[in-house]
Amino acid sequence: MSLEEHKLEIFRGLIKFKSNEQKIWGVLIFLSIVTIIEVALGIIKPDFLSVYFMRMKLLNWIFVILTLVKAYYITWDFMHMRDEKSSLKNSIVLPLVILIPYLVFILFLEADYIFDVMFEGFVSWNF
Amino acid sequence: MEVSVSKSYEEANVWEGGDQKPLNAGYGKLMMWFFIVSDALTFSGFLVSYGFSRFKFIDSWPIADEVFTHFPFLHGVDAPMYYVALMTFILIFSSVTMVLAVDAGHHMNKSRTAFYMFLTIIGGAIFVGSQAWEWKNFIKGEYGAVETRGGQILQFLSAEEKKRVSLSDFAIGIPTERSTQNKNDGIWFKTEKSLPEFSIDEVKKGFKANPNILIRIQKIDENGDKIVLSRDESLMKIDSAILVVEGANLVRNEYGNPLFADFFFFITGFHGFHVFSGVVLNIIIFFNIILGTYEKRGHYDMVEKVGLYWHFVDLVWVFVFTFFYLV
Incomplete structure (x- = not known):
């Protein structure tokens, strides 16, 4: 792969780097900022974010979304997915994007059901 | 035809995906x-x-x-x-x-x-x-905990500061003959796991003697904090404890659920x-x-x-x- 093949824009062209090496440092700064935000939120745990949304705290939703953002930039810029053909991108990302949410959906729904059974059942779990 | 096939096979670096790289x-x-x-x-x-x-x-x-x-x-x-x-x-x-x-x-x-x-x-x-x-x-x-018959973990807090206290802070020693069984004694020549620092009786005795210690159970309240029992509830709860748990392993976990x-x-x-x-x-x-x-x-x-x-x-x-x- 030659130098010209690297795509040097991130944030949909908002920031354009001069070289691949510069882009790497730029992405590192971005990932560090996201991690610092995560850790700060994890330590402070602001009260207004402990509202429940779809049976999970808003704070936890923020953590999950920030993690997916980080995963995107690690894959796209560190693993050079941005420079690959779209056929390769799709054949790697699509199976994961389809299978993992499916697994999450089924198992979490079942776990919630089991919790309800144990919570409302006549068996004491705390003795 | 055969010649050209074998030639291109030789020329192409197979490990690089051949002449036409799939998906580039x-x-x-x-x-x-x-x-x-x-x-x-x-x-x-x-x-x-x-x-x-x-x-x-x-x-x-x-x-x-x-x-x-x-x-x-x-x-x-x-x-x-x-x-x-x-x-x-x-x-x-x-x-x-x-x-x-x-x-x-x-x-x-x-x-x-x-x-x-x-x-x-x-x-x-x-x-x-x-x-x-x-x-x-x-x-x-870090602090140690006790486990009840039902497998629930009970942790200990000081009443005033609401801070965790470790077992060594309040357990009262009871003179005992019990020591860790080693390979060289006993008829089955088996080594048992090292005993916890305090026995369950020592923890119970210390707990009853010290009115400033409360029990915290595994359940979480609406704010996401672990529920702390009152002194009377704690005294009742301590009786169901059967085991001292220190640290975590695949079977027991002093922080709560072994899973x-x-x-x-x-x-x-x-x-x-x-x-x-x-x-x-x-x-x-x-x-x-x-x-x-x-x-x-x-x-x-x-x-x-x-x-x-x-x-x-x-x-x-x-x-x-x-x-x-x-x-």
């Missing part, structure tokens, strides 16, 4: 991507089953902030998450040096590639060491094994760079392939970090 990627790189997809599904299976157990016991799951509170050289300081955050930065940084090595490889710069590979190896080694230290603290435990410890050991252990394998692969590639193997070959594609694996390990850690420490 070499054979090795494509296979590394396939491996990463399958490994990603494995890890998501583990993490989702962790989530399953957590949602199943959503009202009694241990609070990670209280479990991982150590930082090197800061003894007794409550530092939740700082150390894991540091570990995350170390791994992201070693990912950066890896991608810089790949970039230097594209420029056919042997010494720079070797230098960045070396930094990557160092980062990986520090990370594995940190994980071992994290395990050590978790296995050793938490099981998943922690299994998932971070599996990830740590990936990091370890990555460090070994990186060392092999490092020596190949030094020996000039890729210089002779004319390209540094191997650095790129091992780099993909290394970034994947970093990617998995991002998820482990979120689901074990943050959420």
Whole structure:
């Protein structure tokens, strides 16, 4: 792969780097900022974010979304997915994007059901 | 026809995917991507089953902030998450040096590639060491707790400060003949696990003698805090305790649900094994760079392939970090 093949824009062209090496440092700064935000939120745990949304705290939703953002930039810029053909991108990302949410959906729904059974059942779990 | 086939077969570098690279990627790189997809599904299976157990016991799951509170050289300081955050930065940084090595490889710069590979190896080694230290603290435990007949963990708090107290702060020693059975005594020549520092009777006696100690149970209230019993409730509760638990292992866990410890050991252990394998692969590639193997070959594609694996390990850690420490 030659130098010209690297795509040097991130944030949909908002920031354009001069070289691949510069882009790497730029992405590192971005990932560090996201991690610092995560850790700060994890330590402070602001009260207004402990509202429940779809049976999970808003704070936890923020953590999950920030993690997916980080995963995107690690894959796209560190693993050079941005420079690959779209056929390769799709054949790697699509199976994961389809299978993992499916697994999450089924198992979490079942776990919630089991919790309800144990919570409302006549068996004491705390003795 | 046959001649031309065998000729092009000879000419084409099979490991590079032949003349026409499918999806514009070499054979090795494509296979590394396939491996990463399958490994990603494995890890998501583990993490989702962790989530399953957590949602199943959503009202009694241990609070990670209280479990991982150590930082090197800061003894007794409550530092939740700082150390894991540091570990995350170390791994992201070693990912950066890896991608810089790949970039230097594209420029056919042997010494720079070797230098960045070396930094990557160092980062990986520090990370594995940190994980071992994290395990050590978790296995050793901090305050100690007791377990009831139903397998519930009871922890102890001081009444005024609402701070955790360790068993050694209040347990009253009872003279006893009981000692750890070793291989050389007894008729079955079996060694038992080392006994906890205090027996359950000593903990109970100390608890009853000290009116300032309350019991905290596994259940979580609406604010996400563990429920603290009143003194009277605590006195009733202590009678159901049958076992002293210190630290965590695959069967018992002083921080709460043993499943938490099981998943922690299994998932971070599996990830740590990936990091370890990555460090070994990186060392092999490092020596190949030094020996000039890729210089002779004319390209540094191997650095790129091992780099993909290394970034994947970093990617998995991002998820482990979120689901074990943050959420």
